Amino acid sequence: MQVPIKEVVSIFKRNIERDKLRNTPSRITILKAAYSHKGHFNAETIYNTVKGDAQSVSLATVYNTLELLQKYGLVRTHKFSNQHTEYEATLGYAQHDHMICLDCEKVVEFCDPRIQMIRETMGELLEFEVEKHALNLYGHCRKASCEKAL
Amino acid sequence: MQVPIKEVVSIFKRNIERDKLRNTPSRITILKAAYSHKGHFNAETIYNTVKGDAQSVSLATVYNTLELLQKYGLVRTHKFSNQHTEYEATLGYAQHDHMICLDCEKVVEFCDPRIQMIRETMGELLEFEVEKHALNLYGHCRKASCEKAL
DNA sequence: TTGTGTGCAAAAGCTTTGCATGTTG
DNA sequence: CAACATGCAAAGCTTTTGCACACAA
Numbered sequence: 001m002q003v004p005i006k007e008v009v010s011i012f013k014r015n016i017e018r019d020k021l022r023n024t025p026s027r028i029t030i031l032k033a034a035y036s037h038k039g040h041f042n043a044e045t046i047y048n049t050v051k052g053d054a055q056s057v058s059l060a061t062v063y064n065t066l067e068l069l070q071k072y073g074l075v076r077t078h079k080f081s082n083q084h085t086e087y088e089a090t091l092g093y094a095q096h097d098h099m100i101c102l103d104c105e106k107v108v109e110f111c112d113p114r115i116q117m118i119r120e121t122m123g124e125l126l127e128f129e130v131e132k133h134a135l136n137l138y139g140h141c142r143k144a145s146c147e148k149a150l
Numbered sequence: 151m152q153v154p155i156k157e158v159v160s161i162f163k164r165n166i167e168r169d170k171l172r173n174t175p176s177r178i179t180i181l182k183a184a185y186s187h188k189g190h191f192n193a194e195t196i197y198n199t200v201k202g203d204a205q206s207v208s209l210a211t212v213y214n215t216l217e218l219l220q221k222y223g224l225v226r227t228h229k230f231s232n233q234h235t236e237y238e239a240t241l242g243y244a245q246h247d248h249m250i251c252l253d254c255e256k257v258v259e260f261c262d263p264r265i266q267m268i269r270e271t272m273g274e275l276l277e278f279e280v281e282k283h284a285l286n287l288y289g290h291c292r293k294a295s296c297e298k299a300l
Numbered sequence: 301t302t303g304t305g306t307g308c309a310a311a312a313g314c315t316t317t318g319c320a321t322g323t324t325g
Numbered sequence: 326c327a328a329c330a331t332g333c334a335a336a337g338c339t340t341t342t343g344c345a346c347a348c349a350a
């Protein structure tokens with residue numbers, strides 16, 4: 001269920017036109033770089049991906065643009081246990097949550113329909129309009145490949 | 151269902167002895183300060199609470215000790231959307247999750263038994279021993295007191 | 301006494317900001 | 326051409342680290 005990058009760009013352009021912001025090469029470059037990563041990435045990753053290319057960008061612009069993309073719902077942000085903010089593309093990817101191994105820090109994605117029910121129940125009960133959520137399960141994976149951090 | 155602080159201290163001491171670590175005044179002070187806060191707090195909060203007291207501590211020690219308390223299951227840590235790590239006491243407090251208002255940043259606690267089922271299902275499916283989880287719902291509260299951040 | 305814990309200040313890491321310069325519409 | 330966006334470097338914040346001194350066991 002991949003969405004063509006052209007369509008993503010076109011959605012982005014529609015958003016910035018509506019907001020009377022500017023369609024700059026840097027922004028498009030960062031958007032494309034964000035969608036070229038399969039899983040999670042951070043600002044530094046994008047910066048390094050693009051650095052050296054014809055259209056390279058500054059780290060500050062990466063941060064600014066990722067925030068813009070988040071406002072438009074084109075990327076999600078996560079705070080796992082490490083220091084920096086992790087991002088991921090949303091369009092064409094199913095809503096999902098994360099299981100994180102406390103030993104090897106592997107991150108596995110999963111879906112469970114019951115989370116949607118919890119959102120609805122709690123939204124009603126607490127009188128919130130729930131917009132998004134983050135569910136992280138932390139544990140120990142039983143894979144042989146799991147290398148204990150210590 | 152408050153647990154007397156004496157009991158908390160005694161549990162802490164038992165852990166320290168088992169690990170052959172040292173029972174220092176600073177550690178006890180920080181433990182007590184952590185349990186004197188009702189909700190969430192951060193390292194700076196603890197530091198300020200204790201600063202000026204007979205037994206004051208350094209910020210570095212606060213961080214070290216909070217990490218130790220987390221290992222012993224005496225505090226939980228959270229990363230909401232703001233910069234710093236938030237902590238909360240666990241003993242005597244029911245396991246719960248958080249609803250966060252994107253406008254006024256209010257945090258409301260809730261419980262939903264279905265989260266336990268998700269933990270079990272996903273632990274089995276993905277072959278993880280789930281140890282803990284964090285579920286944050288983000289949305290807009292409909293209270294009059296809600297002041298839009300902007 | 302011995303090694304662990306503490307405090308202080310400096311360093312580190314991620315993110316934001318200020319300002320002069322470039323570019324878009 | 327006016328306003329917005331960018332790049333660079335510096336500042337900001339939270340958290341970690343190094344080292345000399347203090348102190349629990």
